[in-house]
Amino acid sequence: MERQPLVEMRSIYKAFGGVHALEDVTVDLYAGEVVGLVGHNGAGKSTLIKILSGVYGADSGRIFIDGQEVTIRNPRDARGHGIETIYQNLALADNLDAPANIFLGREIMRGISLNEDAMEAESRKVLNRLRISVPSLRESVLNLSGGQRQAVAIGRAIYFNARILIMDEPTAALGPQEARQVGELIKQLKGQGLGIFLISHDIHDVFDHADRISVLKTGRLVGTVRTAEVTKDDVLTMIIAGTLPGKTQGNAAVAGG
Amino acid sequence: MSVETTAPRQTPAEAPPPARFGRVNVFQRFAAWAGFDTRLMGMVAALAVIWVGFHLQTGLFLTPRNLWNLMVQSSVVGVMVGGMVLVIVARQIDLSVGSVLGFVGMVMAFMQVQVFPLEVWWNPLATILIGLSLGALIGAFHGYVVAYLEVPSFIVTLGSLLAFRGGAWLVTSGRTMAPLDTTYQIFGGGINGSIGATWSWVGGLAAIVILVWYFVSSRARRRKYGFTVRPLWGEFLVIAINVGFVAGFVQLMNSYPFPGTTVPRGLPVPVLMMLGLGILMSTVLRSTRFWRYVFAIGGNPEAARFSGIPTRRITLVVFVIMGVLAAIAGIIATARLNAGTNSAGELAELSVIAAAVIGGTSLSGGVGSIPGAMIGAVLMESLRNGMVLMDLPSALQNVVQGAVLVLAVWLDVVYQRYRRR
Numbered sequence A: 001m002e003r004q005p006l007v008e009m010r011s012i013y014k015a016f017g018g019v020h021a022l023e024d025v026t027v028d029l030y031a032g033e034v035v036g037l038v039g040h041n042g043a044g045k046s047t048l049i050k051i052l053s054g055v056y057g058a059d060s061g062r063i064f065i066d067g068q069e070v071t072i073r074n075p076r077d078a079r080g081h082g083i084e085t086i087y088q089n090l091a092l093a094d095n096l097d098a099p100a101n102i103f104l105g106r107e108i109m110r111g112i113s114l115n116e117d118a119m120e121a122e123s124r125k126v127l128n129r130l131r132i133s134v135p136s137l138r139e140s141v142l143n144l145s146g147g148q149r150q151a152v153a154i155g156r157a158i159y160f161n162a163r164i165l166i167m168d169e170p171t172a173a174l175g176p177q178e179a180r181q182v183g184e185l186i187k188q189l190k191g192q193g194l195g196i197f198l199i200s201h202d203i204h205d206v207f208d209h210a211d212r213i214s215v216l217k218t219g220r221l222v223g224t225v226r227t228a229e230v231t232k233d234d235v236l237t238m239i240i241a242g243t244l245p246g247k248t249q250g251n252a253a254v255a256g257g
Numbered sequence B: 001m002s003v004e005t006t007a008p009r010q011t012p013a014e015a016p017p018p019a020r021f022g023r024v025n026v027f028q029r030f031a032a033w034a035g036f037d038t039r040l041m042g043m044v045a046a047l048a049v050i051w052v053g054f055h056l057q058t059g060l061f062l063t064p065r066n067l068w069n070l071m072v073q074s075s076v077v078g079v080m081v082g083g084m085v086l087v088i089v090a091r092q093i094d095l096s097v098g099s100v101l102g103f104v105g106m107v108m109a110f111m112q113v114q115v116f117p118l119e120v121w122w123n124p125l126a127t128i129l130i131g132l133s134l135g136a137l138i139g140a141f142h143g144y145v146v147a148y149l150e151v152p153s154f155i156v157t158l159g160s161l162l163a164f165r166g167g168a169w170l171v172t173s174g175r176t177m178a179p180l181d182t183t184y185q186i187f188g189g190g191i192n193g194s195i196g197a198t199w200s201w202v203g204g205l206a207a208i209v210i211l212v213w214y215f216v217s218s219r220a221r222r223r224k225y226g227f228t229v230r231p232l233w234g235e236f237l238v239i240a241i242n243v244g245f246v247a248g249f250v251q252l253m254n255s256y257p258f259p260g261t262t263v264p265r266g267l268p269v270p271v272l273m274m275l276g277l278g279i280l281m282s283t284v285l286r287s288t289r290f291w292r293y294v295f296a297i298g299g300n301p302e303a304a305r306f307s308g309i310p311t312r313r314i315t316l317v318v319f320v321i322m323g324v325l326a327a328i329a330g331i332i333a334t335a336r337l338n339a340g341t342n343s344a345g346e347l348a349e350l351s352v353i354a355a356a357v358i359g360g361t362s363l364s365g366g367v368g369s370i371p372g373a374m375i376g377a378v379l380m381e382s383l384r385n386g387m388v389l390m391d392l393p394s395a396l397q398n399v400v401q402g403a404v405l406v407l408a409v410w411l412d413v414v415y416q417r418y419r420r421r
Helices: A045-052 A075-080 A098-102 A116-129 A146-159 A176-191 A203-209 A232-241 B017-034 B038-058 B064-089 B097-115 B122-147 B153-172 B184-188 B196-224 B232-253 B269-282 B289-299 B301-306 B311-337 B348-358 B370-389 B394-420
Strands: A007-016 A019-029 A034-038 A060-065 A068-070 A083-086 A164-168 A195-199 A212-217 A220-226
Touching: A007 A045, A019 A034, A019 A045, A019 A195, A034 A045, A034 A203, A045 A060, A045 A164, A045 A195, A075 A083, A083 A146, A098 A116, A098 A146, A116 A146, A116 B196, A146 A176, A176 A195, A176 A203, A195 A203, A203 A232, A212 A232, A220 A232, B038 B370, B064 B097, B064 B232, B064 B269, B064 B289, B064 B311, B064 B348, B064 B370, B097 B122, B097 B153, B097 B311, B097 B348, B122 B153, B122 B184, B122 B311, B184 B269, B184 B311, B196 B232, B269 B311, B269 B370, B289 B301, B289 B311, B301 B311, B348 B370, B348 B394, B370 B394
Parallel strands: A019 A220, A034 A195, A034 A212, A083 A164, A164 A195
Antiparallel strands: A007 A019, A007 A060, A060 A068, A212 A220
16 A cells, blocks of 8 residues: 555554553554554553544644644544544434434534434435435434444444544444444445444454554554454454564554553 | 335344334324324323313313413413423423522512612513523523533532522512512413403414414425325324314413403413413424434433534523523513512422423433423423312322322333333
């Protein structure tokens, strides 16, 4: 990949109180690529993506999108740069219906009124594009299955032409069949040229989908490897011991520390 | 209303709700198809049972005179309950509404009687503007402390419950302010406080025209987007029920004459205010971004924040609306009594919260409806009215009202558990 990266996060630092959540972490992501972020609980995966999605500000470090340095102060800024996040807890308002969730914060208006019909019609289009059927769009998402809810969350991201998708444990709450569906969605979105950060506990999940894997341990980047060039055991060693296998990628960041 | 997509559902395990409504499926489907809210229908049924029960006990309940009075009595709580729905939906509570009503009412009565000359045209206007601003200010204060200083609303408004009741006393050191301006008294629904038969019918017809226009235009819009619509006869049936309800209500309000005459009073002004505010909130306000955001905050505050919704500002506005509505209720209460007293609105917070909860507002946030809450207000007031007709002592009335509040919340808990399985 000699092209310019879609996203580059350089030397990100973040501390909560006295605890260093992230120290000198550098990751990048290309268009049409899935990068897996793995590590134990508290390794800093979620903090890292929350900085990219505007939930937290970094203490220091720089973020580049298409080679241009950007400042992301809040979720709105992130969305402005085409960054969409699908959170682990789905971040859906259970009491609202699918269109309300898909358009939350970016409603289609008719004067001062919400244009509910237009949002319903657009929602149906985007869910059809994901090949996921939701029986009733006017029902609160509380009554939808896990897979359907995930589709609503993804639909919400792609409707606004996200270029960078952050998926935090997208299959954690799903049954095997629904997890497969989400896997299909990831392939589909990748094929459409999106860059995807995939965060997962499940090493098999990451191996199935990711082109490259960045491993974090206690707030530091252990390294970034090409999925095709390593084994699951190599990655597990990185996660647990924090040491690189022999064959790291040439342009990968060096182990922190 | 439901829109079926073509693809089949994946597995039986994830087939959505119908199964859980097994026993009442046909009824549920009919209600959904007709656009009726089953919970709302249940409440109307409960109201009917209460009314008939009291009538059988007293023989006085279902008379035009009593129902006319019942509507006027309901207006104080009915005006405030819409605001309480928003407050509770946004996962907050406001325990201070009764005291704010009392305080603002007292300030208005004081300005009207002691500061401004009585019976000049600008007196009621000026006092009302002062009252509404004061209500907004108090609401903004509550909202600011809750949203920005992050003090739980339960505590903030519990403090205000005490403080503003004291404030109401301090305005005049406990003296009652009376009599009030004649024009101002219109808002109380007294002898000059209703609009007469002709204007009542004009208003009723206007409401009917708007209703029909609403049904026709929303059908046309759904057509345009290719959504399913009801069969034509069903549409007519739904319109007929709504029109019949409006016409029946106007006729009822026109059946109570002035004392010693056959001249009908027509719609009382406070009832018009209650209905006007209720309709405004459940149509115009309901279709705004603001409304959607209040519900989103109630459903999942984190999701709301991640979606870039200014949650603090929205919470602040919710409390401002509540404060203004408490002030309007203060106008009605003082005008009706023709006096400002420091005890006005005592325990009103209880009725308002109970009305909202009975009307389907969930204390866990995110769920609530204005029409439901308005019916809840009428229901609470029906209990009080009926118990007065039965000559029950007020101590016993309080016991019943307190019990009804707890019962309503318990039913809500059961309902929520049932919904989530």
